[in-house]
Amino acid sequence: MTNHLHARAFNAVAPALKKVDQQLPLSARKAVAEAVLAELKPELDRLVDYENRIMWDTTCGSCARVLDSSIRETERAEKAEAETEAHRLALSQALGLGTGAPWDAIRGRAGDVDRLQGKVLELDAEIAKLRDLLRVENKRANDAIGREETAEQAALEAQQDRPVVFREAADALGTAYEEGRIPYGGDYVDMCADELRRLADETQQAGAQG
Incomplete structure:
Protein backbone atom coordinates (compact mmCIF):
# COMPACT_ATOMS: atom_id res chain seq x y z
CA MET A 1 0.00 0.00 0.00
CA GLY A 98 8.58 -43.98 -2.41
CA THR A 99 6.53 -40.90 -1.55
CA GLY A 100 5.23 -41.63 1.93
CA ALA A 101 8.33 -42.36 4.02
CA PRO A 102 8.40 -40.57 7.41
CA TRP A 103 11.41 -38.60 8.55
CA ASP A 104 12.68 -41.45 10.77
CA ALA A 105 12.83 -43.80 7.77
CA ILE A 106 14.52 -41.12 5.67
CA ARG A 107 17.14 -40.49 8.37
CA GLY A 108 17.74 -44.25 8.71
CA ARG A 109 18.20 -44.69 4.97
CA ALA A 110 20.43 -41.62 4.81
CA GLY A 111 22.61 -43.20 7.52
CA ASP A 112 22.81 -46.40 5.47
CA VAL A 113 23.79 -44.36 2.43
CA ASP A 114 26.51 -42.60 4.43
CA ARG A 115 27.89 -45.94 5.62
CA LEU A 116 27.80 -47.35 2.09
CA GLN A 117 29.52 -44.22 0.83
CA GLY A 118 32.25 -44.81 3.41
CA LYS A 119 32.64 -48.41 2.20
CA VAL A 120 32.80 -47.19 -1.39
CA LEU A 121 35.56 -44.75 -0.48
CA GLU A 122 37.47 -47.55 1.25
CA LEU A 123 37.09 -49.80 -1.80
CA ASP A 124 38.22 -46.96 -4.06
CA ALA A 125 41.35 -46.59 -1.95
CA GLU A 126 42.04 -50.35 -2.15
CA ILE A 127 41.47 -50.36 -5.90
CA ALA A 128 43.89 -47.45 -6.26
CA LYS A 129 46.52 -49.43 -4.32
CA LEU A 130 45.95 -52.49 -6.51
CA ARG A 131 46.26 -50.35 -9.62
CA ASP A 132 49.57 -48.95 -8.39
CA LEU A 133 50.81 -52.47 -7.62
CA LEU A 134 49.66 -53.71 -11.03
CA ARG A 135 51.43 -50.78 -12.70
CA VAL A 136 54.67 -51.67 -10.91
CA GLU A 137 54.33 -55.37 -11.78
CA ASN A 138 53.56 -54.56 -15.41
CA LYS A 139 56.67 -52.40 -15.61
CA ARG A 140 58.76 -55.14 -14.04
CA ALA A 141 57.37 -57.73 -16.48
CA ASN A 142 57.91 -55.43 -19.46
CA ASP A 143 61.49 -54.78 -18.35
CA ALA A 144 62.13 -58.54 -18.05
CA ILE A 145 60.61 -59.15 -21.49
CA GLY A 146 62.76 -56.36 -22.88
CA ARG A 147 65.90 -57.91 -21.40
CA GLU A 148 64.94 -61.34 -22.73
CA GLU A 149 64.27 -59.94 -26.20
CA THR A 150 67.63 -58.15 -26.11
CA ALA A 151 69.41 -61.38 -25.13
CA GLU A 152 67.59 -63.31 -27.85
CA GLN A 153 68.54 -60.66 -30.40
CA ALA A 154 72.16 -60.80 -29.29
CA ALA A 155 72.17 -64.62 -29.52
CA LEU A 156 70.60 -64.42 -32.98
CA GLU A 157 73.18 -61.94 -34.14
CA ALA A 158 75.95 -64.13 -32.73
CA GLN A 159 74.47 -67.15 -34.50
CA GLN A 160 74.40 -65.21 -37.74
CA ASP A 161 78.02 -64.10 -37.28
CA ARG A 162 79.41 -67.60 -36.55
CA PRO A 163 79.79 -68.72 -40.21
CA VAL A 164 81.77 -65.57 -40.96
CA VAL A 165 83.95 -66.09 -37.90
CA PHE A 166 84.68 -69.74 -38.83
CA ARG A 167 85.63 -68.82 -42.42
CA GLU A 168 87.78 -65.93 -41.27
CA ALA A 169 89.52 -68.29 -38.81
CA ALA A 170 90.15 -70.82 -41.62
CA ASP A 171 91.63 -68.11 -43.86
CA ALA A 172 93.73 -66.73 -41.01
CA LEU A 173 95.04 -70.25 -40.27
CA GLY A 174 96.12 -70.71 -43.91
CA THR A 175 97.77 -67.31 -43.97
CA ALA A 176 99.65 -68.00 -40.76
CA TYR A 177 100.91 -71.31 -42.15
CA GLU A 178 102.08 -69.69 -45.37
CA GLU A 179 103.93 -67.02 -43.37
CA GLY A 180 105.66 -69.72 -41.31
CA ARG A 181 104.00 -68.79 -38.04
CA ILE A 182 102.58 -72.28 -37.39
CA PRO A 183 104.97 -75.10 -36.49
CA TYR A 184 102.79 -77.85 -37.96
CA GLY A 185 102.66 -79.69 -41.24
CA GLY A 186 100.59 -78.55 -44.15
CA ASP A 187 98.24 -81.53 -43.99
CA TYR A 188 97.35 -80.77 -40.38
CA VAL A 189 96.73 -77.12 -41.18
CA ASP A 190 94.56 -78.02 -44.16
CA MET A 191 92.56 -80.43 -42.03
CA CYS A 192 91.92 -77.74 -39.40
CA ALA A 193 90.96 -75.18 -42.04
CA ASP A 194 88.58 -77.68 -43.70
CA GLU A 195 86.96 -78.38 -40.33
CA LEU A 196 86.43 -74.68 -39.74
CA ARG A 197 84.82 -74.26 -43.17
CA ARG A 198 82.58 -77.28 -42.50
CA LEU A 199 81.44 -75.74 -39.24
CA ALA A 200 80.77 -72.49 -41.08
CA ASP A 201 78.60 -74.29 -43.65
CA GLU A 202 76.67 -76.24 -40.98
CA THR A 203 76.08 -73.12 -38.90
CA GLN A 204 74.87 -71.20 -41.92
CA GLN A 205 72.47 -74.01 -42.91
CA ALA A 206 71.16 -74.29 -39.36
CA GLY A 207 70.52 -70.55 -39.29
CA ALA A 208 68.69 -70.71 -42.62
CA GLN A 209 66.47 -73.55 -41.38
CA GLY A 210 65.76 -71.81 -38.09
Missing part, protein backbone atom coordinates in the same frame (compact mmCIF):
# COMPACT_ATOMS: atom_id res chain seq x y z
CA THR A 2 2.85 2.40 0.83
CA ASN A 3 4.44 1.98 -2.60
CA HIS A 4 1.04 2.47 -4.22
CA LEU A 5 0.46 5.71 -2.32
CA HIS A 6 3.93 6.99 -3.20
CA ALA A 7 3.26 6.34 -6.87
CA ARG A 8 -0.11 8.06 -6.77
CA ALA A 9 1.29 11.07 -4.91
CA PHE A 10 4.21 11.37 -7.33
CA ASN A 11 1.94 11.16 -10.37
CA ALA A 12 -0.41 13.78 -8.91
CA VAL A 13 2.31 16.43 -8.59
CA ALA A 14 2.83 17.02 -12.34
CA PRO A 15 -0.86 17.75 -13.20
CA ALA A 16 -1.09 20.08 -10.20
CA LEU A 17 1.97 22.03 -11.36
CA LYS A 18 0.66 22.13 -14.90
CA LYS A 19 -2.53 23.82 -13.73
CA VAL A 20 -0.46 26.75 -12.45
CA ASP A 21 1.91 26.61 -15.42
CA GLN A 22 4.86 25.36 -13.36
CA GLN A 23 7.39 22.59 -13.87
CA LEU A 24 9.78 20.77 -11.56
CA PRO A 25 12.46 18.14 -12.24
CA LEU A 26 11.68 14.56 -11.31
CA SER A 27 13.75 14.66 -8.12
CA ALA A 28 11.83 17.73 -6.90
CA ARG A 29 8.48 16.12 -7.78
CA LYS A 30 9.47 13.06 -5.79
CA ALA A 31 10.47 15.21 -2.82
CA VAL A 32 7.13 17.03 -2.90
CA ALA A 33 5.18 13.75 -3.02
CA GLU A 34 7.13 12.30 -0.10
CA ALA A 35 6.65 15.48 1.94
CA VAL A 36 2.88 15.35 1.41
CA LEU A 37 2.72 11.68 2.36
CA ALA A 38 4.81 12.30 5.48
CA GLU A 39 2.40 15.06 6.50
CA LEU A 40 -0.61 12.80 5.95
CA LYS A 41 0.93 9.67 7.52
CA PRO A 42 -0.94 9.86 10.87
CA GLU A 43 -4.29 10.17 9.07
CA LEU A 44 -3.34 7.39 6.64
CA ASP A 45 -2.32 5.11 9.51
CA ARG A 46 -5.63 5.72 11.24
CA LEU A 47 -7.43 4.96 7.98
CA VAL A 48 -5.56 1.71 7.58
CA ASP A 49 -6.32 0.80 11.19
CA TYR A 50 -10.01 1.59 10.67
CA GLU A 51 -10.18 -0.52 7.50
CA ASN A 52 -8.38 -3.35 9.29
CA ARG A 53 -10.93 -3.33 12.15
CA ILE A 54 -13.77 -3.38 9.63
CA MET A 55 -12.18 -6.37 7.91
CA TRP A 56 -11.93 -8.27 11.21
CA ASP A 57 -15.40 -7.10 12.27
CA THR A 58 -14.17 -5.58 15.53
CA THR A 59 -13.92 -2.14 17.10
CA CYS A 60 -10.72 -3.11 18.95
CA GLY A 61 -7.66 -1.84 17.11
CA SER A 62 -5.25 -3.93 19.22
CA CYS A 63 -7.35 -7.03 18.59
CA ALA A 64 -7.23 -6.42 14.85
CA ARG A 65 -3.45 -6.02 14.93
CA VAL A 66 -3.10 -9.26 16.91
CA LEU A 67 -5.29 -11.02 14.34
CA ASP A 68 -3.12 -9.56 11.55
CA SER A 69 0.03 -10.85 13.25
CA SER A 70 -1.58 -14.23 13.84
CA ILE A 71 -2.60 -14.71 10.24
CA ARG A 72 0.86 -13.67 9.05
CA GLU A 73 2.43 -16.22 11.38
CA THR A 74 -0.04 -18.84 10.16
CA GLU A 75 0.85 -18.09 6.54
CA ARG A 76 4.57 -18.32 7.31
CA ALA A 77 4.04 -21.59 9.17
CA GLU A 78 2.01 -23.03 6.29
CA LYS A 79 4.69 -21.99 3.79
CA ALA A 80 7.43 -23.53 5.93
CA GLU A 81 5.39 -26.71 6.32
CA ALA A 82 4.86 -26.93 2.56
CA GLU A 83 8.59 -26.44 1.94
CA THR A 84 9.41 -29.09 4.54
CA GLU A 85 6.96 -31.53 2.94
CA ALA A 86 8.45 -30.88 -0.50
CA HIS A 87 11.91 -31.54 0.93
CA ARG A 88 10.71 -34.75 2.61
CA LEU A 89 9.09 -35.94 -0.62
CA ALA A 90 12.22 -35.25 -2.66
CA LEU A 91 14.44 -37.07 -0.16
CA SER A 92 12.05 -40.00 0.11
CA GLN A 93 12.00 -40.50 -3.62
CA ALA A 94 15.73 -39.95 -4.02
CA LEU A 95 16.46 -42.62 -1.38
CA GLY A 96 14.14 -45.13 -3.04
CA LEU A 97 11.53 -45.04 -0.27
